[in-house]
Amino acid sequence: MFEIENIHVSYGAIRALHGVSLKVDEGSIVTLIGGNGAGKTTTLRAISGMVQPISGSIRFNGRDITGYAPHQVVKLGLAHSPEGRMVFANLTVLENLQMGAYLQRDSSWIAKEMGFVFHMFPRLKEREKQLAGTLSGGEQQMLAIGRALLSRPRFLMLDEPSLGIAPLLIKEIFARLVELNRDRGLPILLVEQNANLALEVSHYGYVLETGRVTLAGTSADLRNNPQVQSAYLGG
């Protein structure tokens, strides 16, 4: 369904990715784990067209989308919820969600999906008219996910959804993500530093180190891998 092959990315003279390849199958949650500076965020940015790879290819549903601009990528149904939540602080919760539906024309679909998001995260409904900048970290993450859903994704990419969020809210958010994947069959590419959590909810995982994939396997296998255990799972 989605596949990137051997992409190289550099920021000026600094090479961030040295040939990363990965695959996301229909209906699965795939996670990308690794330490700081391993290239996780860069991989997502390359997919959504925010940085252009020097070489390699990105394919989505059989179409080569390498070199597409971000707004073209979104149009195809790839939603990217960027790192650090990045909600529009000076817009209200409702307006943020409307921005998510920026490219959608079908207003009855938008209304229905808006209802779904509010059902999924009732806190957002309570804070509908509030400026997004005044929400707590966890609520902003819920908003970022809801906003991504309103772009009608056929593939969802989440960058560090657990970053800086209270543990209770992390649990709730991840439970919703798993339901989303199960009920809708929505494929998710999850970038996480919290490897424990990521390998728990995902089906397949890749370990990224200094711009290269060093390990790949089913999440269950990775969890039992001694290397992964010592480097990422704290034991």
Next chain:
Amino acid sequence: MVPPKSQRLLIATLAIAALISAFSGRIDAYLLDVALGAGISIVLASSLNLINGFTGQFSLGHAGFMAVGAYASAMLTTTLAPKLMGQTELLQWVVFPLSLVAGGLLSALVGVAVGAPSLRLKGDYLAIVTLGFGEIIKVILQNLDAVGGARGLTGIHTHTSLFWVFGSAAVTVYVVWSLLNSTFGRGFVAVADDEVAAEAMGLNSTHYKITAFVVGSFFAGVAGGLYAHLKGYLNPSGFSFDKSIEIVVMVILGGMGRHSGVIVAAVLLTALTEVLRSFGNYRMIVYSVLLIILMLTRPQGLFIWPLKKRKST
């Protein structure tokens, strides 16, 4: 069909401007001059607010765009129009407003040329480019004999009245306001808040930044035309870096991205200029000190009402 509230407000403002304008003969000439200056400042500050305030860019070249509009419209009314139709009443009521629009359009066109390359980049490039642009325009005008060069352009008809100034101010505020209060317009705020997230939503952020810049440049050009036909004389040195900074200060003082705050700041600062006239050349120092004090005490701008910043639509 009843037009929406914002349109009714616009029409009412235009009507009031026309009414007061009819009695402008009775207003003290000095006061009238200050009021007209304040109105032009509103046009300048509100249009820059769209670029620097709402869209989060940083333009330092508003005076340059003002100069383009000023010279363009002055050339139209002084040289071209009289040749074509002679001195008639038409000049004030038809040619003058058309020249304002023409000046604005030329300024917008220049805005595309300046903005398109620099706004594709993220970061402070726009500030650097517009800073250079302002100086380039000034130097070109100083050396262009066709527009008087460094001696300046004289003999411009003084068509600018309260009606045209406050009419333009009302239209500027209306356009900026309605541009922002639409689904399309929320994109400006989104781009300012977070460009990466905005792009992840499928917005073309370059497109938004250029739109804001070009609309802003257009109204700076209109303000220039008003200014030219108010003073009756143009000198390139009047459109220096100081002038651009003056407009930036209005936007910052008013609270970046606040409609009413910026209008109040434009009026206040214009009045302040008159009050500070005795300081002469030290005015810019007083300005700077004011700005520093403001940054330390009210970084959010002078006129912010707590929390409820914007009415949601």
